[in-house]
Amino acid sequence: MAETLxxxxxARRVPSWGRAARVARAAGAGRLDDVLPHVALAAFFLLGxxxxxxxxxxxxxxxxxDLGIFTEAVKGYAHFHAPVxxxxxxxxxxxxxxxxxxxxxxxxxxxxFPSAVTLLVAQAVLFAWSVGVVSDTAARLLTPNRGLLxxxxxxxxxxxxxxxxxEFHEIAFAVPLLALVGRQLLxxxxxxxxxxxxxxxxVKEDMGLTVAAVxxxxxxxxxxxxxxxxxxxxxxAFTALSVLVLIPHFNPQHHFDYWSKLPGGTHxxxxxxxxxxxxxxxxxxxxxxxxxxxxxxxxxxxxxxLALPTLAWRFGSSxxxxxxxxxxxxxxxxxxxxxxxxxAVQRMGRSERPGVRAFADGMVPAAPAIAVxxxxxxxxxxxxxxxxxxxxxxxxxxxxxxxxxxxxxxVRVESSMGPLAAxxxxxxTYWLGGCKPAAPDYLLVDRDGWGDAPADxxxxxxxxxxxxxxxxxxxxxxxxxxxxxx
Numbered sequence: 001m002a003e004t005l006x007x008x009x010x011a012r013r014v015p016s017w018g019r020a021a022r023v024a025r026a027a028g029a030g031r032l033d034d035v036l037p038h039v040a041l042a043a044f045f046l047l048g049x050x051x052x053x054x055x056x057x058x059x060x061x062x063x064x065x066d067l068g069i070f071t072e073a074v075k076g077y078a079h080f081h082a083p084v085x086x087x088x089x090x091x092x093x094x095x096x097x098x099x100x101x102x103x104x105x106x107x108x109x110x111x112x113f114p115s116a117v118t119l120l121v122a123q124a125v126l127f128a129w130s131v132g133v134v135s136d137t138a139a140r141l142l143t144p145n146r147g148l149l150x151x152x153x154x155x156x157x158x159x160x161x162x163x164x165x166x167e168f169h170e171i172a173f174a175v176p177l178l179a180l181v182g183r184q185l186l187x188x189x190x191x192x193x194x195x196x197x198x199x200x201x202x203v204k205e206d207m208g209l210t211v212a213a214v215x216x217x218x219x220x221x222x223x224x225x226x227x228x229x230x231x232x233x234x235x236x237a238f239t240a241l242s243v244l245v246l247i248p249h250f251n252p253q254h255h256f257d258y259w260s261k262l263p264g265g266t267h268x269x270x271x272x273x274x275x276x277x278x279x280x281x282x283x284x285x286x287x288x289x290x291x292x293x294x295x296x297x298x299x300x301x302x303x304x305x306l307a308l309p310t311l312a313w314r315f316g317s318s319x320x321x322x323x324x325x326x327x328x329x330x331x332x333x334x335x336x337x338x339x340x341x342x343x344a345v346q347r348m349g350r351s352e353r354p355g356v357r358a359f360a361d362g363m364v365p366a367a368p369a370i371a372v373x374x375x376x377x378x379x380x381x382x383x384x385x386x387x388x389x390x391x392x393x394x395x396x397x398x399x400x401x402x403x404x405x406x407x408x409x410x411v412r413v414e415s416s417m418g419p420l421a422a423x424x425x426x427x428x429t430y431w432l433g434g435c436k437p438a439a440p441d442y443l444l445v446d447r448d449g450w451g452d453a454p455a456d457x458x459x460x461x462x463x464x465x466x467x468x469x470x471x472x473x474x475x476x477x478x479x480x481x482x483x484x485x486x
Contacts, residue, residue, distance in 0.1 A: 035136065037148055042132035045155040049124035052164050052381055057120060059393030060400050060418035063327075065431060067167040068420030069094070071116040073103055075425060078110040087420060087431050089252070090438075096251030099205040099242040100170040116168075116421035123172040127164070130335050131155040133179040138342045141186060146345075146364045153367035154338040157293055158374040159330035161381025166328040167421075174203045174210075174332050181214055182303055182339035190224050194231055201235070205242035209309035210332075211235030221302050261319040277315035282323040287311075289325045290333055293370055295363045298340035300347060307336045325378070341367070396448055399477035406474045406481045407442045414464075416446035432464075439468035439484060447478040457482060 065087055073083035073094040083094040095101065109118050135151025177200055184193035197214040200207040215231025218224040243256045251257065277283050291298055298304050310332060314322040322329060348360035375383030384390050400419055407413055409426040414435050423429045430440060443461050447453040454460040461470035461482045474481035
């Protein structure tokens with residue numbers, strides 16, 4: 001009767017994203033012609049990410065030793081051995097550094113393709129998968145065209161592009177998992193969200209905190225007290241187990257090496273933990289990059305809670321490297337902020353204020369443009385391809401490839417930073433000067449950028465390893481290969 005008179009009938013309060021999610025499920029989306037555009041978009045970014053990564057690998061543009069470390073770890077799993085990482089030290093077990101047993105999933109692929117490139121392609125696949133998830137989710141909750149626009153913006157997001165530039169890291173597995181968790185939350189598939197969150201604890205020790213954050217979202221937004229409570233307890237407990245028991249067990253010093261980098265350092269004071277992040281200009285700038293890429297609309301969604309644990313440990317850390325927009329640390333935040341954007345656009349689209357609705361509508365087509373502007377400004381990823389040097393390492397890269405060809409497989413070798421990953425796939429590889437217990441069979445020394453490089457390289461090798469004698473078997477463009485003499 002009240003409806004016939006035009007009076008609204010009071011309804012049971014549900015989460016504000018509920019109606020759109022129910023409509024999306026009821027529509028039965030998932031037909032091939034609905035999914036194909038998002039699969040094609042994911043394939044496009046798979047190709048792009050792969051090209052970026054392989055170009056850097058071919059020109060030996062490694063920003064760190066990390067790709068070599070992960071290559072050694074995966075090689076260990078592939079050979080049914082412990083993930084020993086000689087680059088960090090003789091006999092060093094990778095599980096004593098970070099709790100990332102998920103890397104064992106790459107072992108079958110390494111059997112077929114024993115190369116560091118296998119890891120780079122795997123990361124490209126994982127990132128591209130997340131692009132398809134974000135794009136399809138946005139399409140179901142908004143419109144197909146708007147979904148593709150958000151998918152493009154997400155694929156171009158500087159956080160993912162920066163991670164590709166930083167080469168492979170274990171967080172590559174977390175990116176699609178977080179996209180799937182956010183998708184299920186937006187569709188109100190609460191139990192599925194919980195199940196997709198659980199594997200995060202196998203990616204890295206801090207991901208348990210993110211699992212706990214998923215539990216908080218389930219409790220606050222869906223009133224799933226039992227499921228949410230289990231996730232909170234499980235996530236916090238597994239993080240504690242990882243840093244207090246599992247990692248110290250495998251660590252040669254039997255402790256967690258990163259206590260000193262946690263908020264406040266080794267002996268934090270409460271005011272340092274709570275106030276410190278807010279006093280750092282770099283933290284504010286990075287926050288602007290993270291949330292500005294979606295016009296700060298992500299702050300209108302409860303999904304942003306999932307980003308808080310990562311932001312807390314990074315911005316509260318005593319290590320300045322974690323505060324900025326560099327490296328791979330922002331990749332796990334990208335699926336969260338872009339799915340939060342989808343949720344915010346829904347919410348603001350139901351606003352009674354025309355200006356709010358207009359801003360939400362305008363943000364969707366603006367998102368790809370903002371993403372491109374970020375790439376060019378930083379520059380990262382695709383934005384770096386405008387530099388001709390990105391496409392070829394020139395004569396120096398050719399010299400490094402020729403030097404690697406001089407070193408046989410299955411030998412002990414010490415190397416400069418650039419060639420570490422290529423050698424790690426086939427040899428027992430150490431960082432230059434790191435093989436102290438036993439002299440290596442070969443040394444590969446890249447003098448490029450080494451201002452005071454010694455003229456007598458065999459003498460330099462003997463100084464590193466007293467009692468061993470070395471002779472040069474290759475010397476070209478500043479790249480020297482030394483072989484141990486009988």
